Amino acid sequence: MSDINMLLTPFTHDGAWIGLWDEPNSWKYGISSNSNSWRWSGIRETTQTNYLIWDDTNPDFQSSSETCVGIWNGKWYDADCNKARNFACYSVTQQNVKKYVFIQISTTWSSAQAHCRKHFTDLAKVDNHAENSELIKTIPDGYNTWIGLYRVPWSWSDNSRSLFKNWDSSSPNNANGNQHCVAENTLHQWNDENCNVNKVFICHQVVKMTTAVRLTTVTDVELTDPTINAQVLQQLGALLTSQGWTDFKMQWKTPPKKKGNNE
């Protein structure tokens, strides 16, 4: 909120772009290592094989609420993680082969994940078409089934990590299925909108400050010793952190020794 309070509202237009977005190339049209792309619960990383088998209309991030993946008729779709579904776990055999197990309990994606992690390896991870076929064989007809694919939507354009959100009461809603960029209103509340609309926009700049501090010490230890130097910096850093400093770097600047002075 202290960042929000630094923003002025010189615009009277229909909102101003800020740097939050849900880059669609990372999840809708493909896959990437971006923070908003699809990941497997078992490895917490994106696919290593690029295998994806979406149905014709998914993923669509409907209502900006669908960040977990289910399987239906052999194809995948994104769905609201809080909906109750049956689920499939997997475990890995000694021959490094995945074995899928269908669990006939209807629950949320997170509860399904917890169950699989407790009793098996994790929620089903599917790396290729043969594995998808094996998975389908375990699912009885007519069951919508969670698998282990999920994503964390919304990332900052500068790749900084912050979970702070200031959505307005009706956002995000992904109206028309094409709202993947974020604008703020004059109250600094956020709304997801179509990235291709023209709006005024707000940039930011990080101001870097450099400060030199001269220390005079009375000590028996050898201050040119790199280990001692590192320890002193570490303790100074801890002191500054405890005073509320963030995002700083420290280094020693040793003045050249005067000639003839061996002390």
Ligand SMILES: [Ca+2]
């Ligand atoms: Ca969907």
Ligand SMILES: [Ca+2]
């Ligand atoms: Ca919206």
